Amino acid sequence: MYGAPPIAGTVPPPPYGARTAPLNAHDAHADAHALPGDAQRAPGRGASGNVRDAGAGFNAPSFASNAPMNAPPRAPAMSSSAHNANAASSFAHAHPSGASASAAYGSAARSVGAQTLAPSTMPMPMPMGMIPAVANGAQAGYAYGVAGQGTPPRGAASAYGAAAAGTPPGVGGRAYGALVMPPGGVPMPMPMMAPGMISGPGGMPPGAPPPQAMGAPPQAMGYQPAAPYAPSMNFVEDFASLNLAPGGGPGGEPGMDPATFPRPGDDQPRPNLELSCDPKYMRLTCGVLPANPSLKTRFAMPIGCIVQPLCPGDEHVVQTAHFGSSGIVRCRRCRTYINPFVQFTDGGRRFRCNVCALPNEVPVDYFCTLDANGVRRDIAERPELNSGSVEFLASQEYMVRPPMPPAYFFVLDVSHTSVNSGFLKKTLETIRISLGALEKKSDRTLIGFLTYDSTLHFYSLKPTQSQPQMMVVAELDDPFCPMPDDLLVNLTESRAVIEAFLDMAGSSFLQTQNMESAMGPAIQAAFMAMQHVGGKLLVFQSCLPTLGAGRLVNRDDARASADATREHLLRGPVDGFFKKISAECSRQQICIDLYTIAAPYSDLASLAVLSKYTGGELHHYPGFTLEKDGFKFEKELRNNLERFTAWEAVCRVRCSRGFRICAFNGHFFIRSMDLLALPATDGDKAYGVHIAHDEVVPSTNISYLQCALLYTSAEGERRIRVHTMAVPVVTDIAEMYRAVDGGAMGAFMARLGVERSLTVRLQDAREAVMSKLVATLREFKLLNTQASRAFNRLIFPDSMKLLPLFMFAACKCAALRGGARDVPVDQRIASVFDFMSASTDEILKMLYPSMYALHSMPKESGTKDEYDRVMLPPRTVLAGERIDARGAYLVDDGRRLLLWLGKMLDPNFVGALFGPRGPPSADVDCVLPESENDVSKRVRAIVDDIRARASRARHLALTVVIQGHPSETQLFPYLVEDRGAANVDGAASYADFLVAVHRQVSSPTR
């Protein structure tokens, strides 16, 4: 979301569903600010930004004007920013000083109307003279090239390319638009831009009168919501475009300028409707749902939702709702939990379910009278009725057994590699550090250990013992579990003996020469030890499993992947052993987290299913050394042990009639059609949910999604976290294009693409991604007939301006790029499973990392602004041509930091940053020395700030590479915009890719 200021001359489209009244979303403002031209506004239809303050607006279901039966009691008002970013709340996202640099995409440039917001509607003082300028686009656009007027802080638009010497400085002087000579010879303004410019839709030509003077009243713009899609209709052409002309022709026509291509900034999610949950919990790829399957087919892109039910954050505290003795109130037919969108009727004695429309009796102990607007008088005290996110305390009926205690069973490889690399020692130390936190979580915490090489070693940890008692089992074909009761013990009671084990285990295997690994039998034995409780099974593996069930062989040989038709088989499990055991684990509430260090190959494709089907996670530290990975591993393991964890969880997403959840993407096991079994989950994990049409056509123009996660807390409470959201249902595909959440769509499609690579050839997986993009852009082009006449221009909805880049970057990520041998298969698998459990923001960061030029950063970068936030330097385009041998560049992909130092970098800069010893080698996690000079202080502040903002589940190790040294090749995969080596599949540059997309979009068939 680009925080666009409230702009004069904006004609927003009408609210969803208000097809019978020429009403627009600016009614929100009309209520408060008496906009001109609103005389025909129907009374009582105020869909205000805050419904509860809207008085009469309470029972004014503006979305349901033709379906009052299904109207929510209080209209789920489109928060104004949800609708094309044109109002005050969207503005709130932008930092004041970044306002002028905010990309005035969308509404600003779609400036054709004549309405002017009263100055009082401005959330910040702004000279009036600026308004037409903004509307003209003169202030708009990305501040590529320079930092603009002061470095735009977070929340402002993206500011790319301090190093981009050729980029025009400043934002002034950029004019949108071009005069186009139609056949008749009369110049007419067209929504086109100056060569190479990215523009908001409808940018004005230079010298054209300001929009107010165009004299077109808003109604004459002819947004005709009821009209069916037809090429001839008079609707607002609503698009952005890119010049892709080759340039340099005889006519001197300027060609494309890659400096102006869209690139991500600090993009915000599209807000959900009022009273819905925050988008960080449930984020739709498209903020509206198509009313029928044919609309969905035309739209071509997936309709889905990324759910992260336990997403952490301080800004939203999820409140707990309490019910009387009759328990949690739910719809008796579809089992939807009570939520802000149910409608109370009959004086409060009944409520109509918002999902299935069934009238339900209100339980006696939940009854409350209604006020004149039909709203319960106790609404303020009822979090379940005034917030889209809430927790319920579950009663006995939600338990099939007493709530389980937190349980951690560690399965440790003690073979030669594990011991020699320091992996075992670091694991034991980290567990020891976390014991305090584990004990603090709950006094019921259980803990147990098993070690293995060519045999299995069990440890009795009874509190009455002073030392752990070790038993060795050599029987691998049918492993058994000696003294099953003493293996998983209470941490508090056995703390002393557990600590004795952690001290002893490190030294016991110091001299080992054992290279064997009975990993499969070890997991089978651990399963037996913990199946009566469930919990987390943490496996630490250092090599390819060689003994017993589940032993693997190295199948990563050239012959296997030389056959192009079978190349993908290497990315699937070799047999069903690990899937079978993970299904059993899931059934017994066991979640497997896998930490592996083997390099170059440990058949992760076979092992990863252990984490996938049990809702766990996969951490891969190939070629583990303490210097390189020690701190990273410690932090990531500690986070796993110490974070909030939800145990024995199940998750279900319900949706209104007409829709159904048809598929999922992520780490889980599907039980009974649509129930996700998650033996353990936490706030770091996200799931993709695919939405399809049901047999029945949706009958309402607002639909609902509800995600419910039932889990056991560390304290032993059974709780249900419920998120509910309202989503408009539309019949107009233009509405769908407008409502695309580019970030969510990019992440969702990347998830699907990488998942697909496990079962099809890489080339096919990439083409599948590409074909969706082409299909949707082609459909969009058909809608915008006028624009589509522009030759050499790729047109796209403004909401999707970053989607081509995200899809392009997805095809170049480690999971999808090149041919079978271009990325080690273990690295691909680690990347695939990372994508499939990561949050949207993390995925977008992996797709298009941030790169900062440290040698030329503005002087305020690395210092704090007035809000005590560290100001980061402007981002640099990820292209080799932007890399200067006199420079130092820092890359952040959300997983690691890479600092590249040019050959000709000022030695004083190097000295200031690294001290007399100079830069460290590329195989250590660099700790920058704490020098008191300006460069050192600012760079350290930047590194610390990037780390603080990264996912808590990750430590971003800092690798330093020097130009000309072999390690510098680590930088190249991040330069995604470059053309790759000629012999690598799909290695186009960003410009090549856009041209290819444009060509396919323009081709009549295919």
Ligand SMILES: [Zn+2]
């Ligand atoms: Zn229902």
